[in-house]
Amino acid sequence: MINPNYVACSLAVALILNLSSVSSFAADPANGQSLSRQCSVCHGKNGIANDPEVPSLAAQSSFYIEKSLKDYRSGVRQDRRMTLMAQNLTDEEIKDLAAWYSSFTVEVTLPE
Numbered sequence: 436m437i438n439p440n441y442v443a444c445s446l447a448v449a450l451i452l453n454l455s456s457v458s459s460f461a462a463d464p465a466n467g468q469s470l471s472r473q474c475s476v477c478h479g480k481n482g483i484a485n486d487p488e489v490p491s492l493a494a495q496s497s498f499y500i501e502k503s504l505k506d507y508r509s510g511v512r513q514d515r516r517m518t519l520m521a522q523n524l525t526d527e528e529i530k531d532l533a534a535w536y537s538s539f540t541v542e543v544t545l546p547e
């Protein structure tokens with residue numbers, strides 16, 4: 436028979452391992468902010484791009500930003516500028532950038 440103390444102990448260890456892996460993957464928007472300095476030349480400091488070829492990132496969903504950056508990195512999506520920008524980003528940096536831009540608030544005024 437399995438010793439119940441052993442079971443409780445393994446559960447506790449599993450829980451601790453699980454919690455620590457969750458916290459190491461939690462997005463850090465402050466790091467995203469410092470990483471975003473290299474993006475603001477094109478995407479704007481406030482996440483609103485002035486160049487008509489460049490999409491705005493302010494308030495974009497973190498899911499979409501993360502997916503786009505991973506697609507540029509893997510080559511699924513290609514653009515000469517973004518492929519270059521995304522190729523050296525780690526998964527964690529991508530999460531941090533996504534957390535930063537998705538935390539912006541945008542006010543929309545509909546046309547009359």
Ligand code: HEC
Nearest residue numbers: 473474476477488489490500503504513514516517520532
């Ligand atoms: C040299 C200019 C330039 C820089 C620097 C740049 N981008 Fe881009 N970015 C672009 C252009 C142009 C596109 C649109 C490309 C396309 O048509 O797929 C784009 C697209 C994107 C998209 C997809 C948005 C959408 O609506 O589909 C994301 C996300 C993005 N960039 C994030 C970033 C991040 C994060 C950084 C900094 C690490 C960065 N970019 C740096 C020019 C740039």
